[in-house]
Amino acid sequence: MKFIDEYQDSKLAKGLARRIAGRSTKPVRLMEFCGGHTHAILRYGIRQLVPKTVEMRSGPGCPVCVTATADLDKSIALAHLPEVIITTFGDMMRVPGSYSSLQQAKAEGADIRIVYSTTDAVEIAKANPKKSVIFIGIGFETTAPTIAASIIKAQQEKIENFQVLSLNKLTPPVMKALLGLGEVKLDGIICPGHVSVIIGSYPYKFIPQNYGVACVISGFEPLDILLCIDKLVEQFENGQPRVEIAYLRGVKPEGNRKALQLMEEVFETGEANWRGIGIVPQSGLKIKRKYECFDAEKAFSGLLRFARNDKPVREPKECRCGDVIRGAATPLECKLFRRVCTPESPVGPCMVSSEGACAAYYQFCG
Amino acid sequence: MCLAIPVKVVSIEGNEAEAEIGGVKRRVSIVLTPEVKLGDYVLLHTGYAIGVVDEAEAEETLKLLEEIVSLSEVH
Numbered sequence: 096m097k098f099i100d101e102y103q104d105s106k107l108a109k110g111l112a113r114r115i116a117g118r119s120t121k122p123v124r125l126m127e128f129c130g131g132h133t134h135a136i137l138r139y140g141i142r143q144l145v146p147k148t149v150e151m152r153s154g155p156g157c158p159v160c161v162t163a164t165a166d167l168d169k170s171i172a173l174a175h176l177p178e179v180i181i182t183t184f185g186d187m188m189r190v191p192g193s194y195s196s197l198q199q200a201k202a203e204g205a206d207i208r209i210v211y212s213t214t215d216a217v218e219i220a221k222a223n224p225k226k227s228v229i230f231i232g233i234g235f236e237t238t239a240p241t242i243a244a245s246i247i248k249a250q251q252e253k254i255e256n257f258q259v260l261s262l263n264k265l266t267p268p269v270m271k272a273l274l275g276l277g278e279v280k281l282d283g284i285i286c287p288g289h290v291s292v293i294i295g296s297y298p299y300k301f302i303p304q305n306y307g308v309a310c311v312i313s314g315f316e317p318l319d320i321l322l323c324i325d326k327l328v329e330q331f332e333n334g335q336p337r338v339e340i341a342y343l344r345g346v347k348p349e350g351n352r353k354a355l356q357l358m359e360e361v362f363e364t365g366e367a368n369w370r371g372i373g374i375v376p377q378s379g380l381k382i383k384r385k386y387e388c389f390d391a392e393k394a395f396s397g398l399l400r401f402a403r404n405d406k407p408v409r410e411p412k413e414c415r416c417g418d419v420i421r422g423a424a425t426p427l428e429c430k431l432f433r434r435v436c437t438p439e440s441p442v443g444p445c446m447v448s449s450e451g452a453c454a455a456y457y458q459f460c461g
Numbered sequence: 462m463c464l465a466i467p468v469k470v471v472s473i474e475g476n477e478a479e480a481e482i483g484g485v486k487r488r489v490s491i492v493l494t495p496e497v498k499l500g501d502y503v504l505l506h507t508g509y510a511i512g513v514v515d516e517a518e519a520e521e522t523l524k525l526l527e528e529i530v531s532l533s534e535v536h
Contacts, residue, residue: 096483107527110526110530110534111529111530158462211507212508235463241490241506244493289506315464318526345512351493351494354493448462450462
């Protein structure tokens, strides 16, 4: 397929790996933010291709994984409300909440439908005017404009039974939070390619400026990632960290203005609850007041309190998803990995999501 | 989640386009990429085109990669 196959050429990959090996003289620790990168890196054996000086860690870039248990519980509580249809991306179904999962709720009779796109969720709302159709809005800046577009469409077409539970999260603020924690010392970040299609390269500027950490935006094919690592190592070796784009066919420095404009129209920033990290200020997207009739949080606030019955949030015991999300541990350091926690019977979200680090390690390591 | 694949736009009608990948066609919203033209490749994410692939940059990158690799073979 065009724009994919050309970037998988093994001869070029080996050449790039040689160049990285030639450049890299001292240990350098890189983090890939995005779960899509984690999968590509493990699938194509990139960790084995790069020299031993290059250490790679996985980061928090899997939207399903970083969804806090409390927010999952809220989604499940919404599913049990009468006359409600929940629409969600498929990965959310099997993630265990404190007491249940969306999948279990569906088995118990809740009307929960997997959709591929927010446009499908809007169509379900149109076809079921007597029910409230709630979309579980997870995702980063890549997905947020599509959710904004669905809310605007619902408003234009007066589809008043469509609501969104906005759990959308923002990338640069959580990078700031992680770097601020200082738990894992990083020299470079493989910045997410499709988030950057939307936000461009400018929002990462504070990272080299304030933290001295190199930032290179990467595509998702093996040559893209190797080119990105090459640039990160070059910046690190030269002691001149900055923001670079190694995915120029997709990313412009200014991003996608139309998408940013739609996000700005519908959302405002607020705090968000991240698994393993906690509340991060200005890292979430809340629906603006002028669109509040599409905000599930507001529309169902009273019912939600009643449905949840104030049961405390319970995290799965011994699950290290939080540490994995921060890059503080690899899945192999988790006692449950492969023994108790498997894709068939996942304990934590990083094993459920197709982008989770644990699922990637399970599939490709050992 | 942030997966997006390059698909070719084969027809456009208002805010929607028909896109093709590997012989399969599907409808795509182009509200986020109003600048898209027939024959362009777009990055498709959850039913929306989130960006138009810059073909000139794609070729530049490939050229650069080939240069890098031929240099690394010489040394």
